[in-house]
Amino acid sequence: MVEKVLRLNPLTHKRRPVNDDIELLCFREVFKINMGARPGGRAKCRFLLRDRAPQRYAISPVPSNTFPGANILFPSRFISYFCARQTKYSPELTQQTNDMVAKKKKSAGSAEHGKDRYLYWYELMLRIRRFEERALVLYGQQKIRGFCHVYIGQEAVAAGMESALRREDCIVTAYRQHGTALGRGVTAREAMAELFGKVTGIVKGKGGSMHFFSAPLKYFGGNGIVGAQIPIGTGIAFAEKYRGTDNLCVTMFGDGASRQGALHESFNMAMAWKLPVLYIVENNGYAMGTSVSRTSNVVELYKLGLSYDMPSEAVDGMNPESVHDAVTRAAEHIRAGKGPYYLEIRTYRYKGHSVSDPAKYRTKEEVESFKERDPIKMTEATILEKGIATQEELQVIRDRVKAEIEDCVRFAEESPYPDASALYEDNYTQADYPYIRD
Ligand SMILES: Cc1ncc(C[n+]2csc(CCOP(=O)(O)OP(=O)(O)O)c2C)c(N)n1
Numbered sequence: 001m002v003e004k005v006l007r008l009n010p011l012t013h014k015r016r017p018v019n020d021d022i023e024l025l026c027f028r029e030v031f032k033i034n035m036g037a038r039p040g041g042r043a044k045c046r047f048l049l050r051d052r053a054p055q056r057y058a059i060s061p062v063p064s065n066t067f068p069g070a071n072i073l074f075p076s077r078f079i080s081y082f083c084a085r086q087t088k089y090s091p092e093l094t095q096q097t098n099d100m101v102a103k104k105k106k107s108a109g110s111a112e113h114g115k116d117r118y119l120y121w122y123e124l125m126l127r128i129r130r131f132e133e134r135a136l137v138l139y140g141q142q143k144i145r146g147f148c149h150v151y152i153g154q155e156a157v158a159a160g161m162e163s164a165l166r167r168e169d170c171i172v173t174a175y176r177q178h179g180t181a182l183g184r185g186v187t188a189r190e191a192m193a194e195l196f197g198k199v200t201g202i203v204k205g206k207g208g209s210m211h212f213f214s215a216p217l218k219y220f221g222g223n224g225i226v227g228a229q230i231p232i233g234t235g236i237a238f239a240e241k242y243r244g245t246d247n248l249c250v251t252m253f254g255d256g257a258s259r260q261g262a263l264h265e266s267f268n269m270a271m272a273w274k275l276p277v278l279y280i281v282e283n284n285g286y287a288m289g290t291s292v293s294r295t296s297n298v299v300e301l302y303k304l305g306l307s308y309d310m311p312s313e314a315v316d317g318m319n320p321e322s323v324h325d326a327v328t329r330a331a332e333h334i335r336a337g338k339g340p341y342y343l344e345i346r347t348y349r350y351k352g353h354s355v356s357d358p359a360k361y362r363t364k365e366e367v368e369s370f371k372e373r374d375p376i377k378m379t380e381a382t383i384l385e386k387g388i389a390t391q392e393e394l395q396v397i398r399d400r401v402k403a404e405i406e407d408c409v410r411f412a413e414e415s416p417y418p419d420a421s422a423l424y425e426d427n428y429t430q431a432d433y434p435y436i437r438d
């Protein structure tokens, strides 16, 4: 087995190691080879394993790293790959989050959030949940194809955030984005038609599940490259500052993305230039099948901001109240011209990473423990317990959402696919592009 794993070319890694020893061994070898920053990995590997027959353990050497810092980045890719196995949402985090929840419960349902806001949260979260539940069924029927990452369990983040923002503020996020987009105002019709690849979709059926975009809504996607949106959001914030607005750019990413170097470059620049950017890490405990505690020494991800002197805090992401309050605090700070703010919003995804992930790397008990704090269930309970609205009023909302989801599916089914000629539309071209080779 050792032989098998070590024979992998680290750049094309195709097979998973199956036990701890192998993981550690692989990581150590890859790390040392990369640290060499020159081709010579094979020789070093032999040296490290000199007690064994070298030819059996040879790894294809990685190329020389000519970009400064690139050799430091390589190992991080391998850690997440080699460490994919059953793990848990960090126990420390779970405890801390429970403490936050207990504290929050005391003030839950307080008059500071009025009836309109509660009903807005309830309706939006329900819309997101029902939309995605339906999308999963349609995916199973092969009416939706390609990638599909659902947000189920994380709805309170989109709801609490939107109620605290202005419509002029910008948002950029990752690929798990149906909920964020619906919160922003993308209609269920536009979203569902996009999943179907139909011309009536929010980006004319060309983007699919991961790439919604709307300039009028100031919604900048929907990005499939993990962490790529962090410098993009930083740049959007720069543009807002340059234009002299007091809008901010919410730049959202997952816990996995927080290990990307782009985050550090962005944090540094945003602080140096006091850019109006609100960074939000949606810490749902996992990056694909790898838990935060397996890939990061710092499991309290808000602390990443502290080394840049960025105001940073952890937030319970399972209820919209605390998300709203934190985003409100952050927005005030940013609009006052004091620069960026960073929130680690602790949440959970009930489903696997994508439709094709059975999520065997975590226990049923863990999933259930989060479902007990389900944001929709909890919000409904608060509304009823505090007499904010009646069961009948909630039923009207439930019926409305149900009809809306039925309608958006019908709309998507009946809409046409784009014509083949659409392939030549909306493409970026530049006649004098300097790097084209014949
Ligand atoms: C640069 C890059 N590396 C790896 C991948 C493959 N990949 C897709 S999603 C993902 C996990 C990201 O997890 P996280 O940031 O926590 O977001 P979540 O899925 O939990 O919302 C990875 C590694 C990618 N898309 N882009």
Ligand SMILES: [Mg+2]
Binding pocket: 254, 255, 256, 282, 283, 284, 285, 286, 287, 288
């Ligand atoms: Mg994650």
